[in-house]
Amino acid sequence: MKYQTKIIALDLDDTLLKTDLSISDYTTRILQKAADSGIYIVLCSGRTNQAIFPHVKRLGMENRRTGRFMIAENGAAIYDMSADQCIYQRFVDPEILVEAAHVSLAEGLTCEVYSADTIYTPLTTEWVQQDVNLSGLKIENPADYDSFLRARKSFKMIIPGDPKKISALEPVMRNKFGNRCVVFTSKPYFLEILPPESGKGEALEWLCDSLKIPRENAMAFGDSMNDESMIRYAGHSVAMKNGLDAIKTQAAHITDFTNNQDGVARFIEDYVL
Numbered sequence: 001m002k003y004q005t006k007i008i009a010l011d012l013d014d015t016l017l018k019t020d021l022s023i024s025d026y027t028t029r030i031l032q033k034a035a036d037s038g039i040y041i042v043l044c045s046g047r048t049n050q051a052i053f054p055h056v057k058r059l060g061m062e063n064r065r066t067g068r069f070m071i072a073e074n075g076a077a078i079y080d081m082s083a084d085q086c087i088y089q090r091f092v093d094p095e096i097l098v099e100a101a102h103v104s105l106a107e108g109l110t111c112e113v114y115s116a117d118t119i120y121t122p123l124t125t126e127w128v129q130q131d132v133n134l135s136g137l138k139i140e141n142p143a144d145y146d147s148f149l150r151a152r153k154s155f156k157m158i159i160p161g162d163p164k165k166i167s168a169l170e171p172v173m174r175n176k177f178g179n180r181c182v183v184f185t186s187k188p189y190f191l192e193i194l195p196p197e198s199g200k201g202e203a204l205e206w207l208c209d210s211l212k213i214p215r216e217n218a219m220a221f222g223d224s225m226n227d228e229s230m231i232r233y234a235g236h237s238v239a240m241k242n243g244l245d246a247i248k249t250q251a252a253h254i255t256d257f258t259n260n261q262d263g264v265a266r267f268i269e270d271y272v273l
Contacts (some may be wrong), residue, residue, distance in 0.1 A: 003236050005272050006217040007040040009071065009204050010264060012047065012055060013134065013187070014223045018260050019200050021134070023058050027265035031059050034268055035066045040211065044071040044200045046156075046186055046226055049079045049086075050116040051135040056081070059110065073114070074226050075203035076155035076194055088206055090195035091153045096181050098158055100173065100193055107169060109161040113154040120148065127160035127189055128186050156194045163188035186226035201229025219272070221255075221264050222247060238267060 017023060034043045045052050046267060049072045053062075061067025068082040078088035097113065101122065110123040121128050121139050122145040132240045132272055135140065142148035159169065170191055173183045182194040200222075208218050216235035220227070223243035231237040231250050239251035242258040248258045253271075255263035 001271065003219065003271050004217055005039055005219045005236060006213045007042060007204075007208060007211065007219070008034065008039045008268065008272075009042045009044050009200070009218070009220040009230055009234065011200075011220075011222040011224070011227045012043060012045040012052070014242060014259050015221050015227070016259070016264050017055070018041070020200075020236065024262055024265075027262050028059050030265035030269050030273070031061070032064075032273060035064045037273070038066060039272070040066045040069065040213075042069045042071055042197070042204070042207065044075070044204070044220075044227075044230065046072075046074040046158075046190075046192065047135050048072055048114050048137065049077065049114050051137055053081075054136070069207060071200055071203045071207070074153035074192060074194055074198075075200040076198050078203050078207055082200060086211075088203060089155065090156060090198045092157065092181055092193060092195050094150045094152075094154070096177060096193070097149045097154060097157050099176070100159070101145060101149065103232045104161075104169070104175065107165065109159055109165060109169070112158045112160065113149065113152075113156070120145075127162075130189065131158065131160055155183070156192055159191040159193070160189055161191075166191045184228075186224060186227050192226065199229035200227060201231070201233040205233050221267075223252075223259070228248070234258075240264075 052070050070079045076090045080087045101111045112119050112121045119139050186192050218234040219236040220230040220234035221238045223240040237251040238253045239248040241255045255267045257263035
């Protein structure tokens with residue numbers, strides 16, 4: 001059976017990307033074939049747009065009309081590369097970020113906000129370095145972090161740290177901020193704070209509405225909790241074989257292969273092309 005698909009939203013880590021952060025020639029060929037057939041291919045990540053772009057370029061999507069959109073910052077921003085502009089953006093209240101920074105530091109953790117090419121953190125730890133390894137961004141340590149947060153607009157904040165500490169901190173942050181922001185764990189070692197009513201699903205819905213694509217013609221692939229909202233939104237939601245059980249139970253489909261086995265491309269070849 002082939003599914004009528006007009007847009008495919010793809011999470012990066014543990015979904016499109018292999019463990020070594022590569023994309024195979026086979027996956028590249030399949031996604032290019034899908035794009036050339038008129039399907040929008042949209043990379044969706046917690047990364048900044050600049051950190052996503054190398055993967056767009058690897059796929060050869062930057063010059064394809066149907067490969068021009070990126071959903072960044074876990075859904076807080078959408079970029080149109082053909083127009084070289086951000087077409088959708090949501091920001092966290094700076095005072096929430098200041099409060100969250102104080103809580104994280106009191107718990108012996110640190111926190112991060114971003115520009116396109118830089119991670120800004122009051123304290124560089126091994127967990128911040130892990131984010132650098134994933135994203136390819138550089139690090140800066142502002143001297144007065146509170147003033148820095150209040151003087152800028154931030155799409156999100158990440159609190160990186162030992163998974164046990166992150167697991168304990170998540171309910172604390174949820175109780176503290178309520179519906180003033182979105183709090184969730186994207187990776188076991190990343191606690192994220194986003195603007196209220198923000199996520200990959202909300203961004204995908206906005207993009208589909210802009211392109212006049214019904215949700216039943218939208219397909220989304222993901223593996224983790226930061227993919228939950230787009231898995232709930234897409235008419236054809238696909239959880240990775242290697243994904244969390246919580247995501248698998250919400251998805252309409254589950255791949256037969258993992259991210260390291262080109263699970264995304266194999267599914268698209270079998271059920272879309």
